[in-house]
Amino acid sequence: MNTRLPHWLAQHVAAVRVVLVLTVLTGLVYPLAMTAAAQVPGLSSKAEGSRITGPDGSPAGSSLIGQSFTDADGNPLKQYFQSRPSNAGTGYDAGASGAGNQGPESVVDTLPTGDDPTTGKASLLTRVCSRSKAVADLEGVDGARPFCTDDGVGATLGVFHDGGTSGTVTRVVSLNQACPSLPFLTTYKGVAVECAKPGEDYSRAVTVPVRGDAPGHSKVPADAVTASAGGLDPHISPAYADLQVPRIARERGAGADVIRKLVAEHTTGRALGVFGEPAVNVVELNLALDRAHPSNDSKKQGA
Structure with a gap:
């Protein structure tokens, strides 16, 4: 006489078997197989993080991370x-x-207020300009590039018009050059250029990046500044x-x-x-x- 397990118990037994089989396959066989494959010549270095050693033989980092x-x-x-x-x-x-998540329209700095530099934020343009100047100073070359001032910030003006966004120019501010620095331009369309006052609202001004006379291809490559x-x-x-x-x-x-x-x-x-x-x-x-x-x-x- 055959004794059959109750249906509910048979289902639990089958489930336990599946768990045991998958545990052996995924928790033992698969990891061991991958570990063995990682020891194959040509793959072992990559499997270990592409580690590199210094002149004294000690770990010096990874060839994949700068x-x-x-x-x-x-x-x-x-x-x-x-x-x-x-x-x-x-x-x-x-x-x-x-x-950095800054795009090509990031050309105006948030100037720091007071003595706390963390209250400010440089635009992408100013970051590129300042880096180009720093690299040029280090290497002893001319780091001039379009839309950059000589002191390494974005050459961006805030232009006020009597008609809002058009009309006669009434006021011009060098938005990225905080007072008391001298603006990179003396005048713009016959109006004297002012230095920027940290904390002042220039949102009504029309933003005008100025290309300048720098060559189109700087001696400082793009990857040195981005x-x-x-x-x-x-x-x-x-x-x-x-x-x-x-x-x-x-x-x-x-x-x-x-x-x-x-x-x-x-x-x-x-x-x-x-x-x-x-x-x-x-x-x-x-x-x-x-x-x-x-x-x-x-x-x-x-x-």
């Missing part, structure tokens, strides 16, 4: 190639990947790397041709020959610099 080569005050370390700007946290923070979308890209353009070669050669006591050869060794071409642009991995390049041409400062930094 780093800031600056001192404690944020000043560039002159013996290293500099990365592009980063909006990820305080810079290349893998836990805070993100962009961040990547995620803020973690370890690459710069060959043009930005080449701009830095004379400084690196001087700081490292090596010939410029020797440094350029090292740059070429760490430059990747377009994917499949057509996608993307050639790029230089700054993190790997700087580690190679420390191995081939160590400097006293780099030894102190341990980078």
Whole structure:
């Protein structure tokens, strides 16, 4: 005589079997299979985060995540190639990947009031201009670019008209140059240009960016003044790397041709020959610099 389990009990037994089978497959077999696959030559490095080591053999980061080569005050370390700007946290923070979320219409600064600089916010245009000036000063080149003032802010005027948005110009303010600084233009359409007073409302003015006479292509490349979308890209353009070669050669006591050869060794071409642009991995390049041409400062930094 066959004894059959009650229907409700049979369903529970079947459910327990399914749980046990799936637990073994997904909790044991699958992880072990993936771990084994990750040990295959050519895959193991990527599976472990594409880690790279410094000259002393200690971990030095990942080849996929950029780093800031600056001192404690944020000043560039002159013996290293500099990365592009980063909006990820305080810079290349893998836990805070993100962009600045400022678009091409961001041309007017919020000027800080009082003695607290955190009450202000620079526009995208001013960020680009200030970065271009800083890079130019570091590399000893002309960093002039369209729509930027000589002191590194956006060349943006607030123009008031007697008819609101049109008519005779009655007042002009250099919106990104706080008093008592001198405006980048003396007059605009016959009206004297004023410096901006922090906290004053200029919302009724017509915003007019001024191109100026800077060349269309600045000597400071675009990637030197703009961040990547995620803020973690370890690459710069060959043009930005080449701009830095004379400084690196001087700081490292090596010939410029020797440094350029090292740059070429760490430059990747377009994917499949057509996608993307050639790029230089700054993190790997700087580690190679420390191995081939160590400097006293780099030894102190341990980078």
